[in-house]
Amino acid sequence: MELYKPDLKDLWFREKFMNDPDTMSYNNAWGGTIAFPESKWEDWYDYWIINHDDKRFYRYLKEGDTFVGEIAYHLDEKRNVWIADVIIPFEYRGKGYGTQGLRLLCEAAANNGIAILYDDIAIDNPGISLFLKAGFCEEYRTDEYIMLKKVLSNRIQIEEITYEKIDEFWDEHIKYLVADGAKYYELNSEKDASVRFWKSLGFIPNGVDEYDMPLFIKKDNGSISNALG
Structure with missing residues (x-):
């Protein structure tokens, strides 16, 4: 299976499965099928594919010469979270495409610098089990x-974070390392303002990560809040 960036003319596939009641049954709580006539294709394509502004990602899942699903994520700016989307048409379900598609979506998101993916799924949607098996956990309901x-990653490229918000990010985003019986914190950062911020908390250079981004490390001597004084 591979990810495929659709051309405008390929949107017949999306129109077809979005108009299929069996495929869209997961969306019954919000109206079921969704009309996607050709008259809407160009505006949708411009928003999702051409001018995505690094806030949207969309691909087809392709098995051989056949389109078998779609994956996407987007930034929900109101909640400030990245929302995932995986749809496998009814006729292609039960073949493992959903599992593969979700894995490829997570890989793409991580490669694009997304640290955490979310999805809000209808309470009666059996697709919940797919996400749980892929390592998602329940945040709330x-x-x-x-x-x-x-x-997706215990390390995140952190830009400028205010002192007031540092604890909000700390436990969730920073990688823990254990060596010599002590716990260390490791993160990556390359912007000058970010590097100055982390160095002010006692982080020191520690090589580079797999993406050649500078790594910094700090021994755990108490909470970061204490380090802020």
Whole structure:
């Protein structure tokens, strides 16, 4: 299976499965099928494929010469989270495409610098099990949906974080290392302002990561809040 960046003319596939009641049954809580006529293709394509502004990612799943699904993620700016999307048409389910597609989506998101993916799934959607098996966990739930979450990387490229918000990011984003019986924190950062910030907390250079980004390390001598004084 491979990821395929669709051309405008390929959107017939999306129109077809979005108009299929069996495929879109997961969306029954929000109206079921979704009309996607050709008259909407160009605007949608411009928004999702051409001018995505690094806030949206969309690909088809392709097995041989056959389109078998779609994967996507986008930045929900209201909640400030990255929301995942995987749809396998009904006729192609039960073949492992959903599992493969979700794995490829997580890999693509991680490669594009996304640290955490979320998905809000209707409470009665059997697809929840697919996400749980892929390492997502429940963040919270309402009467209508479950919010699932997966941390894609324990390291995140952190830009400028205010002192007031540092604890909010700390435990979730920084990689823990254990050596010589002590715990260390490791992160990557390359922007001058970020490097100055982390050095002010006692981080020191520690080589580079697999993406050739500078790594910094600090021994755990208490909470970062204490280090801020």
